[in-house]
Amino acid sequence: MTPSPAAARARTGALADVALLMPAYNGQADVERTLASFAEDAPIYALVVDDGSTPPIVAPSVPGMEIEVLRMPKNGGIERALQAGIEALAARDFRYAARIDAGDLAVPQRLAKQRARMEAEPELAALGTWTQVVNRAGEPLFMLRPPADARALRRTRMLRSPLVHPSVMLRVDAVLAVGNYRVQYPAAEDLDLFLRLMERYDCANLPELGLYYELNEGGISATKRRRQIVSTLRLQARYLNVLNWRDWAGLAKNTLHLVTPYKLLHRLKTRLGA
Known part of the structure; x- marks a missing residue:
């Protein structure tokens, strides 16, 4: 049964207005492992958006966690799954959506720390964390340490990803105000x-480890990687600040990524620790 907005408002605890948002396509075991990794001092609500899995994702039993599965009618991609997830959380009166992907692991108290910072700084629409990238065996590969300061993020937004997506806590009303996730x-x-959020609000990062991001090398397809780089280049061209050399450097970097084999790029990142 889908909880009503009244039921959502009735939730209590320090994280009553926070919801995990996890899109999932197959990978039941990864869903279970990721949800079980959360360790907080308050009950947690999680919305798993099942993007047409076969068999369907089943909500696991995790102590201290209420889990709802929102089933998409068919596999439509992560963009549509996240769009539907944000709309569902808004209908349930959640203020914050904490992203996580199946296979990733959360650092204890991640949600409490992010919520406290966002409550203290209402101008924040998104707050990420530093992230340890690991392989399927859990072995560390490299760290992602994007700038913590909102102004620094704006300056370097094209040079490197400003936020690690699965580490981010989002303000639901701000996401809706800028048009939600899109498929373009x-x-x-x-x-x-x-x-789009940075045009109207601040975004920042907690300068501490909040997420273990699993890099599944076997699951990365050249087609998806190329599509991602092409989409990134289109965004960089659209938002280019011709007076910021970092924007030009970001364009050059991603153009190079377009012609660099993935395995070579991965080896370079691992060797450089970033």
Whole structure:
């Protein structure tokens, strides 16, 4: 049964206005492992958007967590799944949506820390964390440490991803105010959203580890990677600040990525630690 807005308002605890938002396509075991990784001092609500999985995703039993599965009628891609998820959370009166992807692991108290910062700074529409990238065996590969300061993020937004998407806590009303997730930029729906948010609000990062991001090398297809880079280049061209050399550097960097084999790029990132 779908909770009513009244039921959502009746929830209590320090995280009563926070919801996990996880899109999932197959991967039942990854969904279970990711949800079980959360350790908070208050009950957690999680919305898993099942993007047409076969068999359908089943809500696992996790102590201290209420889990709802929202089933999409068919597999439509992460952009549509996240769009539907935000709309569902708004209908349930949640103020914050904390992103996570199946297979990733959360650092204890991640949600409490992010919520506290966003409550203290109402101008924030998105707050990410630093992220440890690991392989399927859980072995560390490299760290992602995007700038913490909102002004620094605006300056470097084209040079590197401003926020690690699965680490981000979003203000639901701000996401809706800028048009929600969209399908216009396939595989770069996160950057599209962040750039639109930065036009009206601040975005920032907690300068501490909040997420273990699993890099599934076997699941990365050249087609998806190329689509993501092309979408990113389109966004960079649209939002280009001709007076910011970092924007030009970002364009050059992603153009190089377009012609660089993925395995070579991955080895370089691992060797450089970023």
